[in-house]
Amino acid sequence: MSNLSATLSIAVGALAAEQSALSETANNVANLNTPGYSRTVPSFVENPPVVLGSFTFGSGVSLGPIDSIRDAILQIRIQQETGQQGHLDALVTGLKQVEAQFSNQGSDIGSQLSALFASLAQLSTDPTSLATRQGVLAAASNLSATFRNTANSLTSQQTNINLSVAQAVAQVNTATQQIAKLNGEIASLQNVGQDASAFLDQRDVLINQLSGLIDVSQIKTESGVTLTTSNGTALVAGNQSFALTTQPDVSGLQRIFAQGTDITGQVNSGQIGGLLAVRDQKIPALLSSLDTFAAALAIAFNGANAAGFDLNGNGGANIFTSPPASGQGAAAAMGVAMTDPALIAASSDGSAGSNGNLANFASIHDQGLIASTTPSDYYSGLIFNLGNDIANASAELQSSQLVLQQLQDQRGSISGVSLDEEAAHLVQYQRAYEAAARMVTTVDQMLETVIHMGVNG
Numbered sequence: 001m002s003n004l005s006a007t008l009s010i011a012v013g014a015l016a017a018e019q020s021a022l023s024e025t026a027n028n029v030a031n032l033n034t035p036g037y038s039r040t041v042p043s044f045v046e047n048p049p050v051v052l053g054s055f056t057f058g059s060g061v062s063l064g065p066i067d068s069i070r071d072a073i074l075q076i077r078i079q080q081e082t083g084q085q086g087h088l089d090a091l092v093t094g095l096k097q098v099e100a101q102f103s104n105q106g107s108d109i110g111s112q113l114s115a116l117f118a119s120l121a122q123l124s125t126d127p128t129s130l131a132t133r134q135g136v137l138a139a140a141s142n143l144s145a146t147f148r149n150t151a152n153s154l155t156s157q158q159t160n161i162n163l164s165v166a167q168a169v170a171q172v173n174t175a176t177q178q179i180a181k182l183n184g185e186i187a188s189l190q191n192v193g194q195d196a197s198a199f200l201d202q203r204d205v206l207i208n209q210l211s212g213l214i215d216v217s218q219i220k221t222e223s224g225v226t227l228t229t230s231n232g233t234a235l236v237a238g239n240q241s242f243a244l245t246t247q248p249d250v251s252g253l254q255r256i257f258a259q260g261t262d263i264t265g266q267v268n269s270g271q272i273g274g275l276l277a278v279r280d281q282k283i284p285a286l287l288s289s290l291d292t293f294a295a296a297l298a299i300a301f302n303g304a305n306a307a308g309f310d311l312n313g314n315g316g317a318n319i320f321t322s323p324p325a326s327g328q329g330a331a332a333a334m335g336v337a338m339t340d341p342a343l344i345a346a347s348s349d350g351s352a353g354s355n356g357n358l359a360n361f362a363s364i365h366d367q368g369l370i371a372s373t374t375p376s377d378y379y380s381g382l383i384f385n386l387g388n389d390i391a392n393a394s395a396e397l398q399s400s401q402l403v404l405q406q407l408q409d410q411r412g413s414i415s416g417v418s419l420d421e422e423a424a425h426l427v428q429y430q431r432a433y434e435a436a437a438r439m440v441t442t443v444d445q446m447l448e449t450v451i452h453m454g455v456n457g
Contacts, residue, residue, distance in 0.1 A: 004450070006050075008443040010060035014436035017044060017063040021429045024066060028417045036205035038070045038415040040197055068197035069415050075204055076218065078411060079211040081404045083269040086212035088397040090274025094161060095282060095390045101153045102383055109150060109290075110379045112143040113297070120361045123346060127355040128311065133341030140301070140319055144334040147294045151331035154283050154290075159252075161279040166246045166254050168213050168272045175210040176227070176241040179203055183224030184239030210235075215269030231266040233258040253279065282389070289382050290331035295323035296369045298334060304364060308345030308357025316345025316357075 021042040031037040045064035050057045102108055116139040123132045182203040189196040203225065210216055215230040227236040234242045244263075246254040256264045256272070264280075267273050298320035305316035318337045323330035338344070348356025370378050 004443055004447050006057070006059075008440065008447070010058070011436050011439040011443060013047070013060040013062060015433060015440065017061050018429050018433040018436060020063045022426065022433065025422050025425045025429060029419065029422050032417045032419065034201075036201045036208070037417070038068045038197060038201050038204075039417045040195075041067045041069060043067060066195045066197065068195075068200060070200070070204075071411065071414050072220075074407065074411055074414065078404065078407045079208055079216060079218070081400060081407055082208050083211040083215055083273075085397065085400045085404055086271040087269050087274040087277075088393055088400055090271045091277055092390065092393045092397050094157075094275065094278030095386065095393060097157055098154065098278070098283065098286065099386055099390060101150050101157075102386065107146065109143070109146050109293075110376065110383075112139070112146045113375060113379070115139045116143050117362070117365050120358055123344070124355045124358045124362075127346040127358070128352055130341050133344050133346075136344055137319075137336060137338060137341050140338075141336045143297075144320060144336055147290065147331045147334040151287060151290055154287055155332070158279055158283045161275050161283075162252070162254050165256070165272060165275050165279065168275065169244050169246050169254075169256060172210060172213050172235075172272070173241070173243045175206050175213070176235045176243070179206050179210070179225070179227065180236050180239050180241035182206070183236065187224055187239070211270060213270045214267060214272050229258075229263065229267065230269065231263065233261070233263050233266070286382070286386070287331065288328075291323075291327050291329060292370060293331070293375070293378060293382070294334045295327040295330035297364075297375060298323050298330070300364045300367065300369055301361065304357070304360040305345045307348075307360050309347040309350040309354075310345045311342040311347075311352050313347075313350045313352075314343075317343055319344070 021044075024040050024042045028039045031039075043064035043066070044061050047059040047062055050059050116136070119132075119136045119139040123129070123136055126132055182199050186196045186199045186203065189199070207216065207218065207225070207227070210227070214235075216235070217228050217230055219226040219228075221238070224238050225236065226234075226238070228234050235244075236242070242259060245257045247257060249255050255262050256267060264276065267276060301320055302318040302322070305319050308316050310316055321333070321335045321337045324333065346358050347354035348359075364375065366374055369375050373381065
């Protein structure tokens, strides 16, 4: 009787173990398309045997630990590449928006400058024509307006990126709070020997999202995962998160602070790193180049006009407004100071029909205006450098996307769910469950027989 009861206990234990294994397999199949899910593999452990004298009897099987199949090193590589891709994606997007300010054929700075030289060439054929002179002033006005519009558009874009930085910092804080909470839940489960694989997967997904926003380094600790930026600024420690804050500086640009320390210049990865690169480096460099260009053109044209005489025989006055002494803000402030077309100093000798001074205007076209560079070459170089930055960043982005895809494919081959493999496991566990169930039925029948034998006796 006792032996039959022991056999029944073994069979029931086998039923429970195989049923749990079937549940884990069903869970794998259900999470086939869940982002970041790592498949689980149930393990079986032989129960301690029972020793009776010189005999040893097996006591069946139990479900052992549920192993979550994951590669920690591969996960870190995915997080690093996610940060690189986030940086490059923000950089390329920002640069392409900048490029749009210079790609309007016929209305960009280069086209308007060419139109100004063309109007001066036309004036040389009839220097007394007020209509032609008015055309020169109109071309100068269009050029200055284009400088102002371009500079203002870049400043507006900088402001928009500034708002994006603040929004991205808010997303970082949300992610770190959730990761800290998961750290606490994972620690609580693991301390009592419970399976925390679902929470581990959720934490990995959040860390990936965080890496896409800001550069992240992680350290495994007894209390979970400690996350810092690459320069050591704490983001998460155990179940505690450390929020980042933003504050505008004197120019209105948002600075990023961690526990009172300005870390803006230290963020070099993730979406925030890309946004900061465009906001704090690319756009200011372009604005500085435009200011230099606008100031040099205004000074050159004003100097050329001052070298001649207008229709009234007087010395030439400024065509463009004088740029600031430092040159800063020259593009945004560029304007036409002259309103009377008769004041254009085309004459070189004071006579109304002279066009000799127009040669000084024409020479600006081929003059080494800025560091021995002609105006057209300087502007072309500015556009070329911008296009080159976009091309290089786009190539790096494509490479990063390819690497990240390969890493994710590699992770999928290790941690992903294979329907064929899970189907095989289902059949395996089903057969074992059916065998254990048949054993229960058999022992039950034997027990019933023994009981009836006792009654009949």
